[in-house]
Amino acid sequence: MSLFESDKSAQRLPVSLITGFLGSGKTTLLNRLLRHDDMTDSAVIINEYGEVSFDHLLVERVDGEVAVLASGCICCTIRSDLEQTLRDLLVKRDRGEIPPFRRILVETTGLADPAPIVQLLLNNPLVSHFLRLDTIVTTVDAVNAPHQLDRQYEAVKQVALADRLLVTKRDLVEDVGALEQRLRQLNPGANIEAVDHGEIDPANLFGAGLIDPEKKRIDVARWLNEHAFTGPHAHAGHSHHDHHAPHDHHDHDASIISFMLAFDEPLDWMAVTHWLAHLRNARGADLLRVKGILNLQGEPAPIVIHGVHHVFHPPVALSGWPDNDRRSRIVFITRGISRADVLGLWQAVRAAA
Template structure:
């Protein structure tokens, strides 16, 4: 049909987002990462009002906003607009004004909702033509997380959108079992790690995008986080699991309605029906559509088509070169707030009936 652009993810620079609530260890993590030999070809963008300074690592100012760190990494601050900051970095690199870099790390402020940055990377042509979203990393303070998740929806949002959850300050608490349970219920697809003073192998942290950096190929199963869904062969239109966030009298309503589920369809889907379905979801409940990731088997398409969205904003659908394995089902992962699996399926059936 020729409706979809060809996937060129491997040609675009990966951008990873490091988020987490105030004092949860984002900058400590960055400091440790940027000292590693295998991270020397990185650019890091931090907020101008970062909680902890990276200044002790600075050795050379390139201009008013960009500096070269002792490790060889590039560091700059978001002084106005992230889109402009990203574009300026790429221009300076292409002109040879700063050392080359192969990845970008963006540290958000502790109170930031990460969704707008994800949306920028998904669907801003001035950025997404050159860059691709890789991993969303969220640091979680073992001491204060329960309190923060009870009272701050930003903290819940940071956890719900993450690909990697890093529990920090583990040495200050006796047990993190209940915290891990709550995190898994909020986001069953994210990998949870415990870190000591920001020490972690970057290979365990990054590479959550569609491209597997080690295997240098498409890895749909990993990208969809299918390890979080136990049933391997669901019937058409049925999810592997429907995970609702735990809620009891000690928890605030912030995470009570966060839900994660996957729909799998055995038969090829009609693209126009899928388009109308997702458009209805975005228009009616976009604010509660936290993240959608899927691979589709469509009528008339020999290869799968990938969709990825956050709230109202979706990346233009991308056609992969070929199916990565023998599984030809359409599979779509939803992370939502107050939208159940049955709500989504009911809308799908209504769209199909109206077609």
């Protein structure tokens, strides 16, 4: 019998986070998304002082807090804190006070660090019991991003944590090749796509979770985006074959390191626990994102881990391996913690066991 909770992703509502620096196009993106037929059963949460305005789409308000949009979507603002807002939405839905919804979109302010919201979704039992993190989407302004990434660490972090990077205002820039290369260096595991005035197929935007609840299948390669770390386009400094941090003339960029560790033999869970605990305690502020699938000794099914900084989702057991690849694979996105540092700590933990 497994010591780990079985994965219940299919039973939990997906929550997607839409972030991006000031003026990068979050408002346009959200308004376009909510006009799609596939998005009519969505709830949108925005910051009270955020940039998004849906006034031209409002039909009615519920209790002065929740608005029903013309598209059928639910919209509300964060009045106190996000946890309470999420719980209130679920209660109103269950009471039939607002139309039902199947997904939640959370929009942040342009200067926000997305990490606290991700942490809330990963490991707050009052929220994570009902909701699951699906996708982190970051909009990137093709005109102003180079300047913002040079001077604002928040902009760098928004890029580094993303599953999807959307380059906006592409029509105003002759060549975005250098920007896209920079984005790939900051976050090789994210999909990058240019969007024209916020228009994108929602099917290509969301669904970055490990489990596809509708298709009932596990997609490890998609979740980890393994090709970014092992394929021919893996960038020097980011590939799991390279032990060195990337060299870059941007101070913010040079401190962000992405790599994947793969282990052929089944791992000892106690050793993994001590390893990750030491990383969180010693360098939690610099441990931007960790996600992986583990083959553990004595466990018949893979175990999934996912964390941001010092907060990790409780490890869960999947129903089975999706294919014949039984390797443990862990993707790290860090600030100033090299692959050699992480691997050296793992070897020290094993030696001490």
